[in-house]
Ligand SMILES: CC(=O)SCCNC(=O)CCNC(=O)[C@H](O)C(C)(C)COP(=O)(O)OP(=O)(O)OC[C@H]1O[C@@H](n2cnc3c(N)ncnc32)[C@H](O)[C@@H]1OP(=O)(O)O
């Protein structure tokens with residue numbers, strides 16, 4: 505399957521939208537999704553995965569929210585890349601998010617390209633892919649759609665909502681939108697609003713896509729092209745922000761790639777150049793360019809405090825949720841100060857919150873890597889929350 509689908513993610517995205525991969529469960533909503541932009545999106549579907557078993561009380565469900573370019577494939581082999589899912593370090597039997605104990609759900613966000621309705625889906629008004637006719641979606645819209653999925657699964661209250669980066673934004677939005685439905689929350693490497701610098705990086709990426717002649721004003725699927733170069737450059741620029749200067753230095757330094765002296769050309773002389781080119785070109789194989797525009801835009805618009813009169817604490821006023829907020833010392837995309845602002849707001853609203861800053865040089869994407877302190881923190885937090893929630897201990 506991986507070989508069959510790889511190579512043309514836009515066509516793959518389209519196929520996923522029309523006929524999702526057999527691994528993927530699909531929820532076809534029976535009512536429209538009311539979006540913040542004023543549009544009622546209909547029809548719409550959500551592609552999702554579940555792992556583990558929902559208990560009789562329906563009280564052991566954990567919703568995982570994926571990051572910018574992630575998807576629902578958390579633990580299984582990814583159907584497009586053939587690689588392991590994005591959180592195999594954290595999720596699985598005996599792991600902190602223990603699929604022998606918890607029922608784990610992850611869905612592809614609205615606007616995404618792995619089976620949920622997005623810009624590659626067919627616009628019922630035209631019979632063609634939406635392209636830029638797809639309405640702009642927000643983090644709150646993504647969460648609204650997830651809540652409809654959770655309703656469909658018959659779950660009233662989630663034991664935990666967890667996620668990193670854009671996933672962490674969704675975690676915060678879940679508590680703000682549905683305070684009674686979230687027992688515990690684990691926002692990692694995230695912020696309550698997207699900073700000016702982060703919006704700036706996203707804009708560079710979007711402009712790179714839109715400057716590619718193969719983008720065709722978003723109509724590339726009709727032209728049987730893909731804006732490969734633009735999307736790859738967008739990812740290269742973004743990928744730098746997911747790492748850190750010390751990590752780049754440790755991994756590559758000024759080392760040459762397969763040569764021992766410079767070529768005096770614009771070839772990828774340095775390892776770091778070769779690495780970034782690889783990250784860019786491999787990304788094009790798994791992600792759709794228009795989805796990149798929409799999902800980055802959703803992050804840009806996120807400003808939770810602004811929705812509550814500029815007082816972030818008000819977003820959590822009614823919450824009884826147990827929080828654990830996590831940041832990484834070398835994350836310059838969502839620096840610790842962003843997490844601290846969330847913690848201060850939670851304290852001001854009287855919420856139960858613990859805060860862990862993890863020392864690492866791995867940068868923002870540390871949450872995707874084998875980071876022992878994150879694994880220990882997640883395990884400890886979920887164990888304590890499970891006791892407080894009255895979940896039975898795991899049979900040994
Ligand atoms: C939360 C979610 O929903 S998941 C989001 C979607 N997933 C992601 O964003 C993951 C993509 N991100 C990454 O891969 C990030 O680099 C990280 C930080 C998470 C991974 O870090 P690491 O495991 O340390 O891998 P690293 O950054 O070294 O990259 C390894 C890749 O670079 C390649 N590479 C390494 N050095 C070089 C080089 N000099 N030249 C060319 N390629 C190179 C490797 O061959 C490997 O390729 P592959 O991924 O195609 O197998």
Ligand SMILES: N[C@@H](CCO)C(=O)O
Pocket residue numbers: 571572573574669670746869
């Ligand atoms: N590297 C991850 C996190 C970015 O915030 C992704 O692409 O989704």
